[in-house]
Amino acid sequence: MKSANKNELVSRRGVLLAGLAAAGGAVAVSGRANAQELPYGSEASTSTMVTHENMAAHGGMMTVGEVDNVANGFDPMALLTDWDVGTTEILPDGRTLRTFEVQAEDKEIEIAPGVFYPAWTFNGRVPGPALRATEGDRIRIIFKNYGSHPHSMHFHGIHSARMDGVNGTPGLIGPGEEFTYEFDAKPFGCHLYHCHALPLKRHMAKGMYGAFIVDPDPKKHVDHNDVARSRLKGTAENAEWQELVMVMNAFDTNFDEENEFYAANTIPFAYMKKPIRIEKSRPVRIYLINTVEFDPINSFHLHGNFFDYYNQGTTLTPTLRTVDIITQCQAERGILEFSFAEHEPGLYMFHAHQAEFTELGWMANFDVVEA
Amino acid sequence: MEDRQTLGRPKLIWLMMPLALLVAAIGWIILTDPFQSLKSNAPPVEAVTFERTILNDQGLRMLVRAGGSDPMRIAQVQIDAAYWSFVQTPPGNISRGATVWLDIPYPWVLGEAHVVTVVTTTGATFTHDIEVAVPTPKISLAQLQFQALIGVFVGIVPIVFGLMFYPVLRGIGQSGMNFLMALTIGLLSFLLVDSIEEALDIAGSSAAIFQGPVMVILVAASTFLLLMAVGQRGGPPTGVALSTFIALGIGLHNLGEGLAIGAAFAAGSAGLGTYLVLGFTLHNITEGIGIAAPILKKRPPLWVFASLALLAGGPAVIGIWLGSLAFSAQWGAFALAIGAGAILQVVVQVGAYVMRSNKLGMETFLKPSILSGLATGIAFMYVTAAFVKI
Numbered sequence: 075m076k077s078a079n080k081n082e083l084v085s086r087r088g089v090l091l092a093g094l095a096a097a098g099g100a101v102a103v104s105g106r107a108n109a110q111e112l113p114y115g116s117e118a119s120t121s122t123m124v125t126h127e128n129m130a131a132h133g134g135m136m137t138v139g140e141v142d143n144v145a146n147g148f149d150p151m152a153l154l155t156d157w158d159v160g161t162t163e164i165l166p167d168g169r170t171l172r173t174f175e176v177q178a179e180d181k182e183i184e185i186a187p188g189v190f191y192p193a194w195t196f197n198g199r200v201p202g203p204a205l206r207a208t209e210g211d212r213i214r215i216i217f218k219n220y221g222s223h224p225h226s227m228h229f230h231g232i233h234s235a236r237m238d239g240v241n242g243t244p245g246l247i248g249p250g251e252e253f254t255y256e257f258d259a260k261p262f263g264c265h266l267y268h269c270h271a272l273p274l275k276r277h278m279a280k281g282m283y284g285a286f287i288v289d290p291d292p293k294k295h296v297d298h299n300d301v302a303r304s305r306l307k308g309t310a311e312n313a314e315w316q317e318l319v320m321v322m323n324a325f326d327t328n329f330d331e332e333n334e335f336y337a338a339n340t341i342p343f344a345y346m347k348k349p350i351r352i353e354k355s356r357p358v359r360i361y362l363i364n365t366v367e368f369d370p371i372n373s374f375h376l377h378g379n380f381f382d383y384y385n386q387g388t389t390l391t392p393t394l395r396t397v398d399i400i401t402q403c404q405a406e407r408g409i410l411e412f413s414f415a416e417h418e419p420g421l422y423m424f425h426a427h428q429a430e431f432t433e434l435g436w437m438a439n440f441d442v443v444e445a
Numbered sequence: 446m447e448d449r450q451t452l453g454r455p456k457l458i459w460l461m462m463p464l465a466l467l468v469a470a471i472g473w474i475i476l477t478d479p480f481q482s483l484k485s486n487a488p489p490v491e492a493v494t495f496e497r498t499i500l501n502d503q504g505l506r507m508l509v510r511a512g513g514s515d516p517m518r519i520a521q522v523q524i525d526a527a528y529w530s531f532v533q534t535p536p537g538n539i540s541r542g543a544t545v546w547l548d549i550p551y552p553w554v555l556g557e558a559h560v561v562t563v564v565t566t567t568g569a570t571f572t573h574d575i576e577v578a579v580p581t582p583k584i585s586l587a588q589l590q591f592q593a594l595i596g597v598f599v600g601i602v603p604i605v606f607g608l609m610f611y612p613v614l615r616g617i618g619q620s621g622m623n624f625l626m627a628l629t630i631g632l633l634s635f636l637l638v639d640s641i642e643e644a645l646d647i648a649g650s651s652a653a654i655f656q657g658p659v660m661v662i663l664v665a666a667s668t669f670l671l672l673m674a675v676g677q678r679g680g681p682p683t684g685v686a687l688s689t690f691i692a693l694g695i696g697l698h699n700l701g702e703g704l705a706i707g708a709a710f711a712a713g714s715a716g717l718g719t720y721l722v723l724g725f726t727l728h729n730i731t732e733g734i735g736i737a738a739p740i741l742k743k744r745p746p747l748w749v750f751a752s753l754a755l756l757a758g759g760p761a762v763i764g765i766w767l768g769s770l771a772f773s774a775q776w777g778a779f780a781l782a783i784g785a786g787a788i789l790q791v792v793v794q795v796g797a798y799v800m801r802s803n804k805l806g807m808e809t810f811l812k813p814s815i816l817s818g819l820a821t822g823i824a825f826m827y828v829t830a831a832f833v834k835i
Contacts, residue, residue: 188521328568330570334568
């Protein structure tokens with residue numbers, strides 16, 4: 075599919091004569107004979123001036139048009155806080171049984187304005203549902219494969235081999251089949267799940283991944299009880315936080331094993347076009363997961379601020395303090411905590427600091443407001 | 446009269462019947478769509494050809510032509526792996542074979558390379574390299590004069606220099622004459638191979654709908670046959686007539702060359718500088734000698750020399766102008782193919798002339814004077830071409 079339509083009008087002779095062409099251009103524009111004396115943006119060449127005038131906000135570096143969120147069935151703004159906590163019941167031993175239902179299905183998604191990608195999804199969305207449980211819960215995931223290929227759910231967590239969702243285990247099921255995964259929610263932290271059917275790279279790149287968050291049980295962490303409570307969804311302490319889940323992903327639309335589009339939560343520049351509203355008085359916690367294929371690492375850089383980082387979220391004290399960038403390998407993830415309380419309101423950018431990813435879509439803004 | 450009518454009616458029926466059946470078949474296919482099963486879920490085949498690139502103070506302008514099985518849509522545009530805003534004119538889907546302009550307000554950098562990638566609705570990508578960004582010349586008197594000057598040095602000056610050997614060459618014997626004519630055949634053969642190669646090369650980057658390589662061969666063959674037919678009227682050409690045909694062939698070739706040079710102005714690429722013009726001048730000097738060879742026996746008036754020089758060299762100027770103002774791959778290939786056909790005709794005519802003047806058949810070409818002329822012509826062109834090829 076990678077079609078290099080090199081326009082070779084400028085054949086060898088043409089190429090060679092282009093030195094003269096450059097000189098000719100200089101003659102035409104400035105009356106000067108030597109192209110070397112014509113620095114870009116000098117009075118003879120006005121292109122920088124004009125383009126800067128035209129493109130005040132983002133320098134013209136932007137996708138054109140809007141994605142139809144309704145047709146896609148998901149809105150990137152809603153994905154940020156759309157937790158799937160499943161249904162719960164109390165087991166005889168007093169533990170919580172938490173049940174999730176997930177379906178694999180093929181779905182064409184508009185992954186950038188006007189660009190349609192034949193995705194494989196969990197529950198019809200990319201990333202899949204952000205499953206959230208509490209440390210020690212008994213987890214039950216009823217998984218149905220309505221897709222056209224074999225699929226599985228492979229959780230990053232502690233579980234038995236039978237529940238691993240890899241080839242040769244019952245959890246890897248064919249189209250039309252169903253399987254129920256069962257394990258305990260541990261360790262607490264910021265994790266992920268993804269399809270582990272082979273070829274793995276293709277199943278990942280097609281969109282089969284999602285967040286799997288296990289909140290710490292405060293009762294088990296008396297030393298950091300307050301921290302654990304702030305992490306546990308449903309507590310008053312947790313409600314103070316503005317929690318966001320971001321799955322950094324990318325799409326290889328021409329199947330050349332290089333990504334054409336990068337984003338947090340699928341849609342490139344979605345949070346540039348509509349910045350994420352942040353109340354400055356409330357702290358921010360981001361569950362950040364890297365599911366990008368084909369590129370070894372991804373990163374997150376915050377403008378005008380620094381944050382504490384909990385690598386994989388499995389600790390209650392930061393693994394990195396006061397940083398403004400972290401990198402994540404494929405499937406690496408962690409929790410970012412920061413505050414804009416002392417900041418003046420305004421747009422604060424965040425993006426991958428691989429500038430290539432940034433300009434291919436993984437670029438976003440917080441709109442910090444007085445609350 | 447009556448006989449004709451009775452004969453005419455059945456003929457008309459035989460003409461109408463297959464046509465009516467064809468119409469019926471097309472109607473049946475369109476109405477019932479029996480080949481629907483060919484449409485799988487696979488995305489349509491798409492193709493995008495970049496035909497022109499303009500760099501100016503507004504950014505980039507690109508003329509792109511769509512090809513493929515269905516109308517297609519350009520969803521996004523990347524420059525140097527960054528999504529960039531763009532305006533498509535006219536907007537919307539692009540029909541097969543249609544062109545649109547893309548205006549991209551990109552702050553390109555003088556003298557550096559850029560890569561333009563369009564992403565279609567299906568996620569397919571098509572890439573065009575801007576090898577070296579230079580401002581596309583605008584039409585101005587200074588610009589046209591500057592280009593004309595290059596055209597004069599590339600096209601006319603070497604012809605004039607070659608023709609200036611005329612007094613020295615006069616009065617040479619049959620062997621000398623053979624050598625010169627063979628030299629002409631040699632240099633023309635080089636140009637023939639060179640223009641066919643270049644025409645096919647450029648044709649390769651034109652949209653598939655133009656069937657570039659087939660077009661090149663057909664245009665060259667048609668030109669050859671047409672000029673042969675014209676040339677043979679009133680007997681095989683000799684003297685000034687033969688010189689004129691040689692000049693015409695070289696002129697048509699120079700038109701194609703000029704288009705390619707002009708395209709360099711339009712597209713912008715790296716340059717090595719002034720010595721290239723000198724290289725072209727040296728390279729093309731033998732063309733003047735070739736034109737002079739058939740008229741050595743009888744000296745024509747001076748204006749004939751001037752006309753021959755203009756006919757052979759002038760098209761280079763016109764080609765550069767046209768090439769820099771409006772140039773797409775298919776037109777470049779077309780012009781070079783015409784040049785190739787014209788040169789083939791001249792090769793044949795000069796060959797026939799040599800055979801006639803030696804009163805021999807094909808064995809003429811085994812004479813030492815002829816063989817050495819052929820070899821010298823080809824070798825000279827090959828060696829001097831090294832100045833202008835990288």
